[in-house]
Amino acid sequence: MPNTIRIAILDDHASIIDGYKFRLSEAPDCEVVATATYGAELEPMLAQGGIDVLLLDITVPVSAEDDSTYPMVDKLPEIVRKHPGTRVLVISMHKQSYLIQHALDVGTAGFVLKDDMEVTRKLDEVIRQVNAGSIFVSEAARELIDSPNKKIITPRQLEVLNYFANDPSLSTSKVAEELHIAHSTVRNLLSTTYAKLGVRNLPAAIEEARKKGLITPQSPEHQE
Missing domain, CATH: 1.10.10.10 (Winged helix-like DNA-binding domain superfamily/Winged helix DNA-binding domain)
Structure with a gap:
C-alpha cells in the first residue's frame, strides 16, 4: 500500500469542500484530514502539522465576524516559508495572470482554475504529482500566464x-x-x-x- 497523502482544504464554499472530499474518497492513498472556510483558520490548521498537501482558495473571508477578503496572496510567501513540508496547490476561480504568476513565483506547488473540470475530475492524480515534488499548472492557467497581454504586478x-x-x-x-x-x-x-x-x-x-x-x-x- 502506498503512503497516505494527508490533505487539508481551505475554501469558503462548503459545497466545494464536499466536492473535493467526494472525489478523493475513492482514492485509497488520499485522506482529507482538515478543512477550513476562513482565512483566520488557516494557520491554526497548518500548525497542527502532518499535512502533505494544502488545497487553497486565495479568495476567502477573514472570519465569520469579518467578511473582508483575507490577504491570502500577500501571505503566500509566509505560508510556503513556514510550512516547507506542506505542498500548497492553489485552486481558484480568478483568472488574472499576475495572481497565477505570483503564486508560482513564491513557491506554491501549482495553480488550477476551478472551472477546469477536466483537471478537477482527476484531482487525486494532481495531488500525487505535487506531493511527489512536481509543479502542476492546469492548461487553462498556463495559457493565461503565457499570454502576451499578461498583466503581472511585480x-x-x-x-x-x-x-x-x-x-x-x-x-x-x-x-x-x-x-x-x-x-x-x-x-x-x-x-x-x-x-x-x-x-x-x-x-x-x-x-x-x-x-x-x-x-x-x-x-x-x-x-x-
Whole structure:
C-alpha cells in the first residue's frame, strides 16, 4: 500500500469542500484530514502539522465576524516559508495572470482554475504529482500566464503600494527616500500599477489590491 497523502482544504464554499472530499474518497492513498472556510483558520490548521498537501482558495473571508477578503496572496510567501513540508496547490476561480504568476513565483506547488473540470475530475492524480515534488499548472492557467497581454504586478510595485496602503498620508518623496529610489521611479511604479489594476488613482488601486488579497491593511514593518 502506498503512503497516505494527508490533505487539508481551505475554501469558503462548503459545497466545494464536499466536492473535493467526494472525489478523493475513492482514492485509497488520499485522506482529507482538515478543512477550513476562513482565512483566520488557516494557520491554526497548518500548525497542527502532518499535512502533505494544502488545497487553497486565495479568495476567502477573514472570519465569520469579518467578511473582508483575507490577504491570502500577500501571505503566500509566509505560508510556503513556514510550512516547507506542506505542498500548497492553489485552486481558484480568478483568472488574472499576475495572481497565477505570483503564486508560482513564491513557491506554491501549482495553480488550477476551478472551472477546469477536466483537471478537477482527476484531482487525486494532481495531488500525487505535487506531493511527489512536481509543479502542476492546469492548461487553462498556463495559457493565461503565457499570454502576451499578461498583466503581472511585480513585487516592487506591490511594495510601493503597500507603503501607501499602510499610511495614506505618505508622500511619494518619503516613499522614495524609504526605498532609496528616485521620486520619479515611485511615480512610474504607481502609474504602471494603476494600469495593471485597471484604475486611475491611488485610493482605487489600494481598494482593488485589497479586494484581490494582494496587500494587507497594515504590514508588520510599519506597525507602531
